[in-house]
Amino acid sequence: MRILVVNVNTTETMTHGIGLQAQKVAAPGTEIVALTPRFGAESVEGNFESYLAAVGVMDAVMRYDQPFDAVIQAGYGEHGREGLQELLEVPVVDITEAAASTAMFLGHKYSVVTTLDRAVPMIEDRLKLAGLDARCASVRASGMAVLELETQPERAVEAIVEQAAAAVEQDHAEVICLGCGGMAELEAKVRERTGVPVVDGVASAVTIAEALVRMGLKTSKVRTYAPPRPKRITGFPLPSA
Amino acid sequence: MRILVVNVNTTETMTHGIGLQAQKVAAPGTEIVALTPRFGAESVEGNFESYLAAVGVMDAVMRYDQPFDAVIQAGYGEHGREGLQELLEVPVVDITEAAASTAMFLGHKYSVVTTLDRAVPMIEDRLKLAGLDARCASVRASGMAVLELETQPERAVEAIVEQAAAAVEQDHAEVICLGCGGMAELEAKVRERTGVPVVDGVASAVTIAEALVRMGLKTSKVRTYAPPRPKRITGFPLPSA
Amino acid sequence: MRILVVNVNTTETMTHGIGLQAQKVAAPGTEIVALTPRFGAESVEGNFESYLAAVGVMDAVMRYDQPFDAVIQAGYGEHGREGLQELLEVPVVDITEAAASTAMFLGHKYSVVTTLDRAVPMIEDRLKLAGLDARCASVRASGMAVLELETQPERAVEAIVEQAAAAVEQDHAEVICLGCGGMAELEAKVRERTGVPVVDGVASAVTIAEALVRMGLKTSKVRTYAPPRPKRITGFPLPSA
Amino acid sequence: MRILVVNVNTTETMTHGIGLQAQKVAAPGTEIVALTPRFGAESVEGNFESYLAAVGVMDAVMRYDQPFDAVIQAGYGEHGREGLQELLEVPVVDITEAAASTAMFLGHKYSVVTTLDRAVPMIEDRLKLAGLDARCASVRASGMAVLELETQPERAVEAIVEQAAAAVEQDHAEVICLGCGGMAELEAKVRERTGVPVVDGVASAVTIAEALVRMGLKTSKVRTYAPPRPKRITGFPLPSA
Amino acid sequence: MRILVVNVNTTETMTHGIGLQAQKVAAPGTEIVALTPRFGAESVEGNFESYLAAVGVMDAVMRYDQPFDAVIQAGYGEHGREGLQELLEVPVVDITEAAASTAMFLGHKYSVVTTLDRAVPMIEDRLKLAGLDARCASVRASGMAVLELETQPERAVEAIVEQAAAAVEQDHAEVICLGCGGMAELEAKVRERTGVPVVDGVASAVTIAEALVRMGLKTSKVRTYAPPRPKRITGFPLPSA
Amino acid sequence: MRILVVNVNTTETMTHGIGLQAQKVAAPGTEIVALTPRFGAESVEGNFESYLAAVGVMDAVMRYDQPFDAVIQAGYGEHGREGLQELLEVPVVDITEAAASTAMFLGHKYSVVTTLDRAVPMIEDRLKLAGLDARCASVRASGMAVLELETQPERAVEAIVEQAAAAVEQDHAEVICLGCGGMAELEAKVRERTGVPVVDGVASAVTIAEALVRMGLKTSKVRTYAPPRPKRITGFPLPSA
Known part of the structure; x- marks a missing residue:
């Protein structure tokens, strides 16, 4: 597939x-x-x-x-x-949603650790709409920008590990979802420091x-996700370069 | 202003x-x-x-x-x-949000009457995120498409009035928010038929x-709605025609 | 009007x-x-x-x-x-309700700063009944009694500003509602200290x-706020002095 | 006592x-x-x-x-x-609150049957504030005014029994709280007709x-229900006749 | 009886x-x-x-x-x-449930103080299912195992009293439910230290x-708690020794 | 594995x-x-x-x-x-939980169709505790006992299909979870009759x-699901026959 x-x-x-x-x-x-x-x-x-x-x-x-x-x-x-x-x-x-859904099979509460503080309410809102917020202990920000994860990997790992530990110790998270990607050693470090399972979204x-x-399952088409009705659309798909 | x-x-x-x-x-x-x-x-x-x-x-x-x-x-x-x-x-x-917020000053519960059924979950989701859903009795669809409001105004008015009446009688709405616009006589007809205040979003x-x-109030800039950080954006603002 | x-x-x-x-x-x-x-x-x-x-x-x-x-x-x-x-x-x-409703147009979460600690559960209860609590980050008390706002204005302002700052920094409020009135300089001081919009209830x-x-809107009379039924009332309206 | x-x-x-x-x-x-x-x-x-x-x-x-x-x-x-x-x-x-609290020991969900429709939102609001609403299946009105319970007892009993039955059959109530008092035969008739326990508030x-x-328990005085602070009150206690 | x-x-x-x-x-x-x-x-x-x-x-x-x-x-x-x-x-x-239900008549919010930390989510879950969680300020663990309540009563009392005080001061509990039993002096000590009513579950x-x-009330048998249907059961009631 | x-x-x-x-x-x-x-x-x-x-x-x-x-x-x-x-x-x-979690990736709301009415509150309670109830449109009973699924398969299929259709049409479910197992043709029939995806729990x-x-993920052991503490257990594991 x-x-x-x-x-x-x-x-x-x-x-x-x-x-x-x-x-x-x-x-x-x-x-x-x-x-x-x-x-x-x-x-x-x-x-x-x-x-x-x-x-x-x-x-x-x-x-x-x-x-x-x-x-x-x-x-x-x-x-x-x-x-x-x-x-x-x-x-x-x-x-x-994938990460939250997976985390809920592994512990009673989970937390998300993400990049900048401004992403926190966005993630909280997505989890609320997805109906996956009831067992979310907290969404915490490391304070690192997305691109800094690549340019300052060591500092990023440290900041994320610290927030993950705080989520476990203060917010009673039993699982950590990593709300930021791409660092090979991150999962291992968070798991080692906190002792809890670490879920990667991707x-x-x-x-x-x-x-x-x-399982042969597809998106339901009866209501919310029915195909768009035929109509005049301007500018989309975006023009080819 | x-x-x-x-x-x-x-x-x-x-x-x-x-x-x-x-x-x-x-x-x-x-x-x-x-x-x-x-x-x-x-x-x-x-x-x-x-x-x-x-x-x-x-x-x-x-x-x-x-x-x-x-x-x-x-x-x-x-x-x-x-x-x-x-x-x-x-x-x-x-x-x-404006309509819901206004309706809540006028009755214990309000309902929204909108166009197509597929809009219902979208409106419910927006009200939930806005934290304005606790006193929403229902969101009901008239089954009329947006453009039909203009092309078949009489049928549209009838369908909307009917759903508004059902909201009051069955869902215990005390105020109706019109989730679709532009018809001069609509408000009057819904009010007349249901006996409840009718709120227009615009x-x-x-x-x-x-x-x-x-009151000199502006959007808070401390967290969620802070200005975008300077960065490379492709394709926006959209190219001039 | x-x-x-x-x-x-x-x-x-x-x-x-x-x-x-x-x-x-x-x-x-x-x-x-x-x-x-x-x-x-x-x-x-x-x-x-x-x-x-x-x-x-x-x-x-x-x-x-x-x-x-x-x-x-x-x-x-x-x-x-x-x-x-x-x-x-x-x-x-x-x-x-006016203050909460207004604050919700300005930021993702709001807090209320009020007078005595005993007022906190009362305000929380009113916001819950009004269905305006979902985006309330906190209700905080300054510890100042209502009449002290007049007799000790400087201390009152200081205490209120301090709680407003804590609401922004610790509770992630993005807007402050002042749950106590009448001090000219209060709004300015809270705004200056916290950097967030300040909403006055009145x-x-x-x-x-x-x-x-x-908009010609009146209270809905179909159910909750229907006029009192005619009946024998003792002692109200209160006797003239 | x-x-x-x-x-x-x-x-x-x-x-x-x-x-x-x-x-x-x-x-x-x-x-x-x-x-x-x-x-x-x-x-x-x-x-x-x-x-x-x-x-x-x-x-x-x-x-x-x-x-x-x-x-x-x-x-x-x-x-x-x-x-x-x-x-x-x-x-x-x-x-x-006494009735709701008692009913919750007897079945998974309870309903309240009361007098006029306008009382329904009031009861719902009291149960919500009391934190006793999560297992409330419905609050239903018999349409009888308070004083009609005395003047038209037979019709009142019939109307109440009917709503109680609807609560059990349609709303899945397993217990009925009578939100209106004073009729000797009411409890027995509701129980007989519905087969569920009937709780009287008094x-x-x-x-x-x-x-x-x-158990020697008294109202907590540390915060919400602390005694009123000494202050000037006008008109209360009410003047003697 | x-x-x-x-x-x-x-x-x-x-x-x-x-x-x-x-x-x-x-x-x-x-x-x-x-x-x-x-x-x-x-x-x-x-x-x-x-x-x-x-x-x-x-x-x-x-x-x-x-x-x-x-x-x-x-x-x-x-x-x-x-x-x-x-x-x-x-x-x-x-x-x-008995303790929570009783506490709610005595104060605006209550907390539970229990034994080990691992019991906290279990108690929270029971209160949520019982629909008695809305006014629960917190469930706190003393860190003492059940059997230590008997073997180290003094240390246990001290640990429990400390958590009860924290519940009142930090979580705004107005009533304490003791989620652990059997110590004569415990209630008195918690009440003395916190100034709030103390509810014992038993x-x-x-x-x-x-x-x-x-009141002649029995468990409702119409749905959730209907008697088990007759069927083949293996191993229960447990075999006599 | x-x-x-x-x-x-x-x-x-x-x-x-x-x-x-x-x-x-x-x-x-x-x-x-x-x-x-x-x-x-x-x-x-x-x-x-x-x-x-x-x-x-x-x-x-x-x-x-x-x-x-x-x-x-x-x-x-x-x-x-x-x-x-x-x-x-x-x-x-x-x-x-597996079925609910899966269904939530396929539609805005899902319903569960199960066997007897008495199972409905049990399933609702499990979904609530699992924090997977926010997008559950309804739990519906077919009225068929578990063993009747095997003894009267045709009648069972008919009863289940009927409830599934009602869930889609009346409760706005967009996905159906089958809360009862083992019938080969059931999934196909429900899908055919309702037009929505059908999720099997197993x-x-x-x-x-x-x-x-x-992914190498295991149950978190830091709090709720920590291993039982060593202690005297009577009767478990159950005696060998």
């Missing part, structure tokens, strides 16, 4: 990292195709950029001209998943997408 | 209607400027189109080159308000925007 | 201050009439006194013999608003009352 | 009936004293009358000049309980008040 | 203590019969042991061959109450069971 | 059916071992039987003497999952268990 993993920002190196992460957990026979939007911000850290990402991701998927079996939206706390669900029949999995999303495909 | 009222779809006649509706309730001295997005769908009836609208509305506002004091996003149940709040210091008022939003401006 | 602003306690100087505050924000053409109850406590700081206030306020309004267009109940976290809504057709606006309520009147 | 059972309305025959009901369930050695307010409505069916009742009940209790061990406020869905709790150290039990409240007294 | 009070663990000395506690508060004429399960753990401190207790308690009650009027399950936060309710017509009272449960019996 | 799928009742034919269902969806290389408890009821349809099942399932798993990688508890709405989580390090997946649970194992 082929799964599209769509980055929410326009930074190709990040897309590459996400693709590797996805491929690592994928079952034999699963092909991961990582896509980068042609529209939007180099990193997504707020609602403005997240709304651009919603359009950029939909554009990237609509432009992809090969068959595929599922789509993963690889942004933590971002807008857009419902739009993809209207446009597609194949399952669409958001990594924020990996979770891959296993969920594969499972849905394997 | 000058208030921008931004239509969420690209249909100019609707923009015109919304502008008139807004101007009618505006205080003396308030100038209403109604804007039409250059991007998106001719009518917004789902998440895909709503995400396009979010970008189209932000583009329309950023492109407007005169000073203004507040912005009204004139779409019921649509995405995008938070993006505008990041981009602007002046208040941004969404008509879904009118409510104008009074709220005026009030915020008069 | 004429708006009655009813103090909840019997202290005339407070009524005077509230009246000035209301007039300051009122639109040209709005006449503010500030009323003092003939019954109840010199300051309202608990449920016993608040229930007296409910009756005192209804009495003051019923006794007022000129036409009026709306009523504002100017007490933070007090009982009684629903009784007025039954007795009147014109809109009734409670300042606790001012918000005036703009909301004006808006409802302008 | 002596328990004051305070009627919320000024109709002496109702007070008498409530007193008999209370005495019937009281333990040997418990003296029931039934009080009628000197202030307020002959029947309480709305917020205006309920706020008068709050003051009338507090007045009746403060005027009672013998020692007592607990107070029961015998009105369904009425205001005022918190005021009494501030004024007294002995336990105060509201019959709305009886429940008597057993709870006795239990609290027997 | 005869009330069975069933210990959840197999430690006879604890059963004895619980029986004494129950008898002390029981009305004249109430006979307390304390039962010890023949199956399960010597102390119950987790879900595994709690599920064993559920079966052990049902077995102990089914094996009791004299008539009885009510059953109290004397374990804090344990599983099993619903099973008893299916097997019996007489009322079944769980001490976790005592509360006895008064509630007596009240239900006195 | 080897996954234990544990039936909650003692009916071997059901265990066999569940095992086949699990094996059908399992990945190549996954070995399914289906276990039948030696203790409990031939079918589980209520709390009493469900508590027996909790112990029977724990016993069956503890007695299994080969290595395994995950456990699935194959009962809809049953007790016991938390006990297994304490006893084991490998992941434990409950089919009620199949979902297998894919989730496999995913957790593949």
Whole structure:
């Protein structure tokens, strides 16, 4: 099966990292195709950029001209998943929801550790709408910007590990969801320091997408995610460069 | 003061209607400027189109080159308000929230009557995120598409009045919010048939925007709606035609 | 239009201050009439006194013999608003709800800073019943009694500013509602110290009352706020002195 | 021990009936004293009358000049309980809460059947504030006014039984709380028709008040129900006739 | 009347203590019969042991061959109450729920102080299912194991008193429920140190069971707690030794 | 990898059916071992039987003497999952939660269709505790007993299909979870009649268990699911026959 993993920002190196992460957990026979939007911000850290990402991701998927079996939206706390669900029949999995859903099988409460403080209410809102917030102990920010995860990896790891430990000790989280990606040693360090399971959004999303495909399950089309009605649209799909 | 009222779809006649509706309730001295997005769908009836609208509305506002004091996003149940709040210091008022907020001063519970059934979960989600759902008795669909409100006004009025009556009689709504616009006689008919106050989103939003401006209140910039950080953005603002 | 602003306690100087505050924000053409109850406590700081206030306020309004267009109940976290809504057709606006409703247009979460700790659960209960609590980050007490706001203004301002800052820094409030009135410099100081918008209940309520009147909206009479049924009442309206 | 059972309305025959009901369930050695307010409505069916009742009940209790061990406020869905709790150290039990609390030991969900439709939101609000609403299946109105329970007992019983049956069959209630008092045969008829336990508010409240007294428990005075602070009060206690 | 009070663990000395506690508060004429399960753990401190207790308690009650009027399950936060309710017509009272229900008549918020930290989520879950969590300020652990309450009573009292004080001062609890039993001086010490009412689960449960019996109320049999359908059961009741 | 799928009742034919269902969806290389408890009821349809099942399932798993990688508890709405989580390090997946969690990726709201009406509150309670209830539109009963699914398959299918259709049409479910197992043609018929995706609990649970194992995730041991403390246990594991 082929799964599209769509980055929410326009930074190709990040897309590459996400693709590797996805491929690592994928079952034999699963092909991961990582896509980068042609529209939007180099990193997504707020609602403005997240709304651009919603359009950029939909554009990237609509432009992809090969068959595929599922789509993963690889942004933590971002807008857009419902739009993809209207446009597609194949399952669409958001990594924020995938991680939360997975964490809930492993402990009584989970926490999310993310990048900047401004992302916290966005993630809280996505979890609330997804109905996955009841067992969320906290969403905590490391204070590191998305791009700093790449430029200052050591400081980033330290800041994230510290917040994960605080989530376990002060907020009674029993599982940590990493709301920021791409650092090989991060999972191991958080697990080691806190003693709790660490869930990665991209990996979770891959296993969920594969499972849905394997069970033959597709997005329900009876109401919320019915296909868009035929009508005049201006400017989308985005013009080719 | 000058208030921008931004239509969420690209249909100019609707923009015109919304502008008139807004101007009618505006205080003396308030100038209403109604804007039409250059991007998106001719009518917004789902998440895909709503995400396009979010970008189209932000583009329309950023492109407007005169000073203004507040912005009204004139779409019921649509995405995008938070993006505008990041981009602007002046208040941004969404008509879904304005209507609910106003209705809650008039009765114990309110209902929303909207167009198509597929809009119902979108409106429910917006009210939930806005924290304005606790006293919402129901969101009901008339089954009329947005553009049919213009092409089949009589049938539309009848269908909407019927759902409003059901909301009062079966769901115990004490106030009705009209989640669809532009029909002069609609308010009067719903009020007459149900005996309850009828709240229009655009009118409510104008009074709220005026009030915020008069009190000197602006969007809080300390966290969720802090200005976007400087970064490389591709494709936005949208290219000029 | 004429708006009655009813103090909840019997202290005339407070009524005077509230009246000035209301007039300051009122639109040209709005006449503010500030009323003092003939019954109840010199300051309202608990449920016993608040229930007296409910009756005192209804009495003051019923006794007022000129036409009026709306009523504002100017007490933070007090009982009684629903009784007025039954007795009147014109809109009734409670300042606790007006402030919360206004704050929610300006930031993701708001906090209330009030006087004594014992008022905190009362305000929390009013916000919960009003369905305006979902985005309330906290209700905090300054520890100052109502009358101390007048006798020790400097200490009061300091104590309130301190709690407002804690609400922003610790509770993630993005807007502050002042749950205590009458100090000219308070708003400015809180805004300066915290960097967030500061909402005053009386001012918000005036703009909301004006808006409802302008839109021709009145209290719904179909169920909860239907007029009292004719029956034998003992002792009310309260006997003339 | 002596328990004051305070009627919320000024109709002496109702007070008498409530007193008999209370005495019937009281333990040997418990003296029931039934009080009628000197202030307020002959029947309480709305917020205006309920706020008068709050003051009338507090007045009746403060005027009672013998020692007592607990107070029961015998009105369904009425205001005022918190005021009494501030004024007294002995336990105060509201019959709305007593019935709900008792019903929850007997079935998974309970419903309340009350008099007029306008009482429904009042009862719902009291249960929500009391934190006893999570297992409330419904509050249903029989459409009978309070005084009609006395003047048209047969029709009243029929209407109430019908709503109780609907609560069990349609709302999945497993227990019925009677939100209206004084009819000897009512409990038996509802139980017979529905097959579920029927809880009477006054009886429940008597057993709870006795239990609290027997365990030596009194109202907590540390915060919400601390005694009113000394201050100038006008008009209360109400003047002697 | 005869009330069975069933210990959840197999430690006879604890059963004895619980029986004494129950008898002390029981009305004249109430006979307390304390039962010890023949199956399960010597102390119950987790879900595994709690599920064993559920079966052990049902077995102990089914094996009791004299008539009885009510059953109290004397374990804090344990599983099993619903099973008893299916097997019996007489009322079944769980001490976790009895304490919470009682506390809510005495203050605006209550906290529970229990033994080990691992019991906290179990108690929170029981209160949530019982619909008694809305006014729960916190559940706090003293860090003492169940059996240490007997072996190190002084240290246990100190640890519990400390958490009770923190609940009042930091979590705004106005009443404390003791989620651990059997120490004579504990209640007095907590009350003295915190100044708030202290509710004991076993005592509360006895008064509630007596009240239900006195009012002739039994478990509803229409749905959730209908008797088990006749079917083949293996291994239960447990084999006689 | 080897996954234990544990039936909650003692009916071997059901265990066999569940095992086949699990094996059908399992990945190549996954070995399914289906276990039948030696203790409990031939079918589980209520709390009493469900508590027996909790112990029977724990016993069956503890007695299994080969290595395994995950456990699935194959009962809809049953007790016991938390006990297994304490006893084991490998992941434990409950089919009620697996189905809900899966359904939430496919539509805005889901409904569960189960057997007898008495199972409805049990399933609702499990979903509430699991924090998976926010997007549950309804839990509906077909009125068929568990064993009738085998003895009257045609009537059962008809009854279940009817409730599924009602869930979609009346409750706005967009996905159906089958809360009862083992009928080959059931899924197809429900899907055909309603047009929505149909989720099977056992199949979902297998894919989730496999995913957790593949990601190397285990049950968190820091708090709620810490291993039982060493202590004296009577009667468990259950005696060998």
